[in-house]
Amino acid sequence: MERYDFASDNTAGMAPAASRALHEANAGTAASYGEDRWTKRLRELVQELFENDCEVFLAFNGTAANSLALAQMCRSFDCVFCHERAHIQTDECGAPEFFSGGAKLISTTGPNGKLDLNQVAAALAKYRDVHSSKPRVISVTQATELGTIYTRDELAQIAEFARARSLLLHMDGARFANAIAALGCAPKSITWELGFDVLCFGGIKNGAAVGDLVVFFSRELARDFDYRVKQAGQLASKSRFLAAPWIALLETGTWLENARRANNSADLLARKLTEVPGIELSFAREANAVFVRFGNTLARQLDERGWRFYKFVEPDVYRLMCSWAVSEQTIEDFAADVKQFATNTD
Ligand SMILES: *Cc1c(COP(=O)(O)O)cnc(C)c1O
Numbered sequence: 001m002e003r004y005d006f007a008s009d010n011t012a013g014m015a016p017a018a019s020r021a022l023h024e025a026n027a028g029t030a031a032s033y034g035e036d037r038w039t040k041r042l043r044e045l046v047q048e049l050f051e052n053d054c055e056v057f058l059a060f061n062g063t064a065a066n067s068l069a070l071a072q073m074c075r076s077f078d079c080v081f082c083h084e085r086a087h088i089q090t091d092e093c094g095a096p097e098f099f100s101g102g103a104k105l106i107s108t109t110g111p112n113g114k115l116d117l118n119q120v121a122a123a124l125a126k127y128r129d130v131h132s133s134k135p136r137v138i139s140v141t142q143a144t145e146l147g148t149i150y151t152r153d154e155l156a157q158i159a160e161f162a163r164a165r166s167l168l169l170h171m172d173g174a175r176f177a178n179a180i181a182a183l184g185c186a187p188k189s190i191t192w193e194l195g196f197d198v199l200c201f202g203g204i205k206n207g208a209a210v211g212d213l214v215v216f217f218s219r220e221l222a223r224d225f226d227y228r229v230k231q232a233g234q235l236a237s238k239s240r241f242l243a244a245p246w247i248a249l250l251e252t253g254t255w256l257e258n259a260r261r262a263n264n265s266a267d268l269l270a271r272k273l274t275e276v277p278g279i280e281l282s283f284a285r286e287a288n289a290v291f292v293r294f295g296n297t298l299a300r301q302l303d304e305r306g307w308r309f310y311k312f313v314e315p316d317v318y319r320l321m322c323s324w325a326v327s328e329q330t331i332e333d334f335a336a337d338v339k340q341f342a343t344n345t346d
Helices: 016-024 035-050 064-073 095-101 119-123 150-166 176-183 223-233 242-250 254-275 295-306 327-346
Strands: 055-059 078-083 105-107 136-141 167-175 196-201 212-216 289-293 309-312 318-323
Touching: 016 242, 035 055, 035 242, 055 064, 055 242, 064 078, 064 095, 064 136, 064 167, 064 196, 064 212, 064 223, 095 105, 105 119, 119 150, 136 150, 136 309, 150 167, 167 176, 176 254, 196 327, 223 242, 242 254, 254 289, 254 318, 254 327, 295 327
Parallel strands: 078 105, 078 136, 136 167, 167 196
Antiparallel strands: 055 212, 196 212, 289 318, 309 318
């Protein structure tokens, strides 16, 4: 029997509000290439949400959003400092390097998926002259790839560090909504107010089907970005179908509600799993991910039961992602299976 797929939060479908909006936008004709009323409205809504006169662009997915944003921020001889677990480093097939025409990603270590400024400083010290790439950007992921969340203070320290060295700041916010839901703060307070220049704001894991946003808090930096988007094949002619679901998510507050649901589901899952003797979390549960150690036998038995998830960190750390769509019953059922298998074997 096929059971819930915890492999990612993008295994879920569209949120009902987003799906309805998609169908409503299907009526009649509309101007193409982002000149439609939906894309314009989306821009306004994002500006309202961030309380900022930001520039807003759509890309088909997060990889395109991140890569084009970084390509816009970097010259071909620049480099970007990020965490070794950063999606831009591990999961984008070299797209940031490709689209920037040579800008290099420099990965650094740090506990819990977060940048450690001492490590960044040590790495930076090696990039001083024309023989190495020129430091240009610090990129953070919020929420991180290990399901943790930077506090506002931590981001402020990174921002101050960047400012002192004239570096730009990029935020991969594929799960920005989950971070906002967890921190309970205004979106501006962890972005432009701290000096972040660009945010890639994810909608897909939050309940859209396609279309993540690139938000520039500096108009100057956004100059001619529309050309870059078009050249990369990321300008949707039927832009309304990307924009309408986003509008629905933002206007109804579903974006935050979905993020809260996903976070709460992960919290419930973490609590249920740690009630099972021998099961421990590998990282603090702060957003919508739960990382646990499973023995091989247990992982195989769960797989045979039809549960989908995968090993994230060798040798035995598995990632369970909760989307907005996972039900409490599903979590109870999964935890019951874990409990049954964990107590019978190993
Ligand atoms: C999902 C995700 C992305 C975007 O991935 P796509 O598959 O390209 O949409 C970017 N960053 C992080 C941290 C992600 O988890």
